[in-house]
Amino acid sequence: YEIAYDPPTAPPSPHVRAARVLAANWTGASTVPSRKLYPHQWSWDSAFIAIGLRHVSPARAQTELETLLAAQWADGRVPHIVFNPSVPLDAYFPSPDFWRSSTAGRAAGAPRTVQTSGIVQPPVHALAAWLVHRADPALSRSRGFLARVYPKLAAWHRYLLHRRDLGGAGLVSVVHPWEQGMDNSPCWDAPLARITPAPARSFRRADLDHGAAEDRPTDLDYGRYVRLAADYRDREYADDGGEFAVEDPAFNALLIASEHALARIAEELGAAGAARRERAERLTAALVERLWEPAAGMFLCRDLRGGGPRPERSVSGLIPLLLPGLPRDVAAALVDTLRGPHFSLGGRTRLVPSYDLLGEAFDPHRYWRGPAWFNTNWLLERGLRAHGETAAADALRTAFLDLADATGFAEYVDPYTGEPCGATGFSWTAALALDLYH
Numbered sequence: 001y002e003i004a005y006d007p008p009t010a011p012p013s014p015h016v017r018a019a020r021v022l023a024a025n026w027t028g029a030s031t032v033p034s035r036k037l038y039p040h041q042w043s044w045d046s047a048f049i050a051i052g053l054r055h056v057s058p059a060r061a062q063t064e065l066e067t068l069l070a071a072q073w074a075d076g077r078v079p080h081i082v083f084n085p086s087v088p089l090d091a092y093f094p095s096p097d098f099w100r101s102s103t104a105g106r107a108a109g110a111p112r113t114v115q116t117s118g119i120v121q122p123p124v125h126a127l128a129a130w131l132v133h134r135a136d137p138a139l140s141r142s143r144g145f146l147a148r149v150y151p152k153l154a155a156w157h158r159y160l161l162h163r164r165d166l167g168g169a170g171l172v173s174v175v176h177p178w179e180q181g182m183d184n185s186p187c188w189d190a191p192l193a194r195i196t197p198a199p200a201r202s203f204r205r206a207d208l209d210h211g212a213a214e215d216r217p218t219d220l221d222y223g224r225y226v227r228l229a230a231d232y233r234d235r236e237y238a239d240d241g242g243e244f245a246v247e248d249p250a251f252n253a254l255l256i257a258s259e260h261a262l263a264r265i266a267e268e269l270g271a272a273g274a275a276r277r278e279r280a281e282r283l284t285a286a287l288v289e290r291l292w293e294p295a296a297g298m299f300l301c302r303d304l305r306g307g308g309p310r311p312e313r314s315v316s317g318l319i320p321l322l323l324p325g326l327p328r329d330v331a332a333a334l335v336d337t338l339r340g341p342h343f344s345l346g347g348r349t350r351l352v353p354s355y356d357l358l359g360e361a362f363d364p365h366r367y368w369r370g371p372a373w374f375n376t377n378w379l380l381e382r383g384l385r386a387h388g389e390t391a392a393a394d395a396l397r398t399a400f401l402d403l404a405d406a407t408g409f410a411e412y413v414d415p416y417t418g419e420p421c422g423a424t425g426f427s428w429t430a431a432l433a434l435d436l437y438h
């Protein structure tokens, strides 16, 4: 006879739903940001993913970072994409045959065994490695995790500090909008306007197969992205001589946070961390000196080719709040700006937008021109907490968790309505939700 016993199952908790997103996007050695839109491994995504994954599987979180670092170039750069060879070439543009890392990247020491892009993304990795270690120090020690990643992370920072100090003031420059990670931010409009776009017929955008055109960058943006990337490739990925060079607050702040993490990693390994800590402090001073704009109450980008600071207010200019070593008055002004009319924390928005609510270019749906993103909100939540703004951090955390789960872990959301945009089941949204649940 049949046993008619079907135990009632509780609906999965938000924590379980987030963990399932990461399980579904795991490919065996790393996690894709999104199965359809981004079917390879991305650099800063993997760092955020590892930060969340450490709560579910510290071993997988370690592997995530190790897989990325295995694709590091001999000159120290960590590529922004590591391509999965089993994914068809036309699934994502630009594909490996565009970047040609194993030939065009030979002089810069691209790996032979794996295909990668030739640009970079924000250096969140040492911070991620330290947090992953802390989640299970015994496992980390038994696998020699930090001992293996430390020299690679040190070489990565060396590359940025030596090859990318294009302005000569100690700060790192990005040479492509994709490097900074906020692809079509209005901050790039002026520096990009000087770039002759590649003809639209010379490439095919795969992103429009999966994303709504009105939520994505325009064809004109893409023409310029393609031109800049092709020129960089044709220079064999040499860092001088490009037409686009920008010092960005978030990129540099993340490097500083990672340099502090590297100091702790060095000490954990029995080496000295003091020199790294001093360097992080020097970089913080350079960041304030070069990019702080008291009249705006926030940091601004500096366009090295077009002569100076850009006036656009991007969330990037608030992310240095992450740094505990920020001068007190600067941190206080950043918190005021977050609460003020341009970003409206705790006011009219549900999450902090990627761009100035009052800016002419603001668009609540178009990618990095207004929508709220979960990684930047996570960074701001950490920053508020680090500066003792506990109530604001708690409120932001609650809003983050509510929206992440309610939208099926969307890639980004309308900052006013919370309406999901872009992909759902997006890895860093799920990962950073997991981190905030803990």
Ligand code: 9WN
Pocket: 033, 038, 042, 044, 045, 080, 178, 181, 182, 183, 207
């Ligand atoms: C180009 C993967 C990446 C993120 C970026 C985000 C988007 C790629 C794209 O997706 O960029 O690198 O094709 O639009 O802007 O921050 O790392 O999630």
